[in-house]
Amino acid sequence: xxxxxxxxxxxxxxxxxxxxxxxxxxxxxxxxxxxxxxxxxxxxxxxxxxxxxxxxxxxxxxxxxxxxxxxxxxxxxxxxxxxxxxxxxxxxxxxxxxxxxxxxxxxxxxxxxxxxxxxxxxxxxxxxxxxxxxxxxxxxxxxxxxxxxxxxxxxxxxxxxxxxxxxxxxxxxxxxxxxxxxxxxxxxxxxxxxxxxxxxxxxxxxxxxxxxxxxxxxxxxxxxxxxxxxxxxxxxxxxxxxxxxxxxxxxxxxxxxxxxxxxxxxxxxxxxx
Numbered sequence: 001x002x003x004x005x006x007x008x009x010x011x012x013x014x015x016x017x018x019x020x021x022x023x024x025x026x027x028x029x030x031x032x033x034x035x036x037x038x039x040x041x042x043x044x045x046x047x048x049x050x051x052x053x054x055x056x057x058x059x060x061x062x063x064x065x066x067x068x069x070x071x072x073x074x075x076x077x078x079x080x081x082x083x084x085x086x087x088x089x090x091x092x093x094x095x096x097x098x099x100x101x102x103x104x105x106x107x108x109x110x111x112x113x114x115x116x117x118x119x120x121x122x123x124x125x126x127x128x129x130x131x132x133x134x135x136x137x138x139x140x141x142x143x144x145x146x147x148x149x150x151x152x153x154x155x156x157x158x159x160x161x162x163x164x165x166x167x168x169x170x171x172x173x174x175x176x177x178x179x180x181x182x183x184x185x186x187x188x189x190x191x192x193x194x195x196x197x198x199x200x201x202x203x204x205x206x207x208x209x210x211x212x213x214x215x216x217x218x219x220x221x222x223x224x225x226x227x228x229x230x231x232x233x234x235x236x237x238x239x240x241x242x243x244x245x246x247x248x249x250x251x252x253x254x255x256x257x258x259x260x261x262x263x264x265x266x267x268x269x270x271x272x273x
Contacts, residue, residue: 019229022251026113026230030120033206034130034164034218035225035255041081042252048079048226050258079226080126081254084115088247092236095245108249112230116253121166121210127254130223131212135263141174141215145188145201151217151264152201160219160262164204168211171268175200175215215266222262228252 023032039048055070086108095101123129138151155162167175178188189200198205203217231250238246257263
C-alpha cells in the first residue's frame with residue numbers, strides 16, 4: 001500500500017494557494033443565490049462591461065410594401081469588482097489541536113459570507129449594493145400582502161420573472177405576524193404554532209440582516225454579477241519567528257442591477273420593535 005502524501009500527488013492536494021468553487025465554500029452567499037453570473041474577474045480596477053441591444057419593435061408591413069429599417073438601441077451595464085480579504089494567524093500548536101483547523105475555517109467562511117452579503121445588498125460605494133441601485137419602491141407592508149403582490153406585478157409588467165425574496169429578519173417577522181382575520185391568531189403565511197415556511201407568493205424567502213428592514217423581490221436575470229473562485233492559502237513562513245500559521249482567504253466580487261424595474265422593495269415599519 002502506498003502512503004498518500006504531498007509528494008507525488010496532484011498539486012491541488014498540496015498547494016500554496018487553492019482556488020475553490022464559491023458554491024462549495026460560501027454556498028449561502030447572496031451573489032450566488034440571487035444574481036446571474038456573467039464573468040470571472042480579478043483585481044480592483046477592471047470593470048466588466050455588458051452590452052445590450054434592442055429594437056422599437058416589429059410591425060405589420062403589407063405585401064410588396066417596403067419594410068422600414070429599425071434603429072438599434074444600444075446600452076451597457078458595468079460591474080466594478082473588488083476583493084474581499086481575510087487573514088488570521090494561529091500558533092502551530094493550536095492549529096494542530098483536534099478540530100481547531102476545521103472550526104476556524106468554518107468561522108472564516110461564515111465571516112466571508114456575511115461580508116459578501118452586505119456588499120451585495122447595501123454597499124454604498126462601488127460595487128453598489130442592490131438596494132442602492134434604485135429598485136422599484138412598492139410601498140410599505142400593511143396588514144396584508146398587497147404591497148408584495150404589487151412588487152411582483154411590477155417586475156412582471158417590465159418583462160421579468162421574480163425568482164426569490166430577500167427579507168430582513170424584522171421584515172420576515174412582520175410578515176409572519178400578519179393574520180387571516182383581525183380577531184384571529186392564525187398567521188396569514190402559517191397556521192397555528194408551526195413556523196411558516198420561508199416562502200411567499202410561491203417564491204423562496206432568504207433572510208438576511210442587510211436587507212434594510214425590507215422585502216426585496218428579485219429577478220435574478222436583472223442582477224448581473226462577476227466573481228472569482230475563493231482563494232485559500234496558508235503559510236508557515238509568514239510568521240516563522242513565532243512558529244505561527246497564517247491563513248488567507250480572497251474573493252473578488254461585484255454586481256450591477258441591469259434593470260431596476262425588475263428588482264422591487266417593500267418597506268416595513270419597525271417603529272414598534
